[in-house]
Amino acid sequence: MQPISDKEIRGSFVNCSKGDARRANLPKGLSDLPWDDLDFLGWRDPGAPERGYIVAERNGGVVGVTLRLAQDVRRSITKSTICSICLTAHSGTGVALFTAPRVGAAGRQGNTVGTYICADLACSLYVRGKKRADLETTFETLTVEERVVRAVVNLSGFLDKVFEGTPSAAT
Numbered sequence: 001m002q003p004i005s006d007k008e009i010r011g012s013f014v015n016c017s018k019g020d021a022r023r024a025n026l027p028k029g030l031s032d033l034p035w036d037d038l039d040f041l042g043w044r045d046p047g048a049p050e051r052g053y054i055v056a057e058r059n060g061g062v063v064g065v066t067l068r069l070a071q072d073v074r075r076s077i078t079k080s081t082i083c084s085i086c087l088t089a090h091s092g093t094g095v096a097l098f099t100a101p102r103v104g105a106a107g108r109q110g111n112t113v114g115t116y117i118c119a120d121l122a123c124s125l126y127v128r129g130k131k132r133a134d135l136e137t138t139f140e141t142l143t144v145e146e147r148v149v150r151a152v153v154n155l156s157g158f159l160d161k162v163f164e165g166t167p168s169a170a171t
């Protein structure tokens with residue numbers, strides 16, 4: 001994705017208040033991030049680890065969504081879990097269930113969309129083999145390019161659900 005600034009990131013959030021967007025802790029060293037290797041910018045809030053953020057290009061613009069770690073999720077320690085965006089298999093806490101408030105009135109009423117995502121939200125790097133999960137059990141026959149496309153499609157589907165029912169969903 002194209003590098004974006006602090007200001008652009010804060011202005012991109014669609015499912016939180018302006019105050020929340022202002023208070024969000026952004027990743028350090030934005031200008032040094034490996035933007036060429038990122039399909040989207042994802043990070044956990046260093047000051048509030050139960051919060052996460054995804055900022056992605058969408059319809060020619062940039063869209064940011066805030067995520068929260070879902071509580072009370074029982075998980076088997078031995079069982080691996082697969083990220084629904086990049087399909088990387090992780091063990092233990094490598095994948096987390098995040099929920100995103102929906103855009104608009106639905107979100108303000110507490111309506112959320114939940115999905116399993118790499119706990120560090122670094123899907124782009126796993127897809128490219130720049131970061132490795134602790135499990136290396138899945139055998140992928142797809143090329144990196146194909147996996148990138150698949151992750152982008154999956155992320156777009158997730159964002160569609162976050163936007164569902166709002167006028168901007170059609171754009």
Ligand SMILES: [Zn+2]
Pocket residue numbers: 083084085086087088117118122123126
């Ligand atoms: Zn992932």
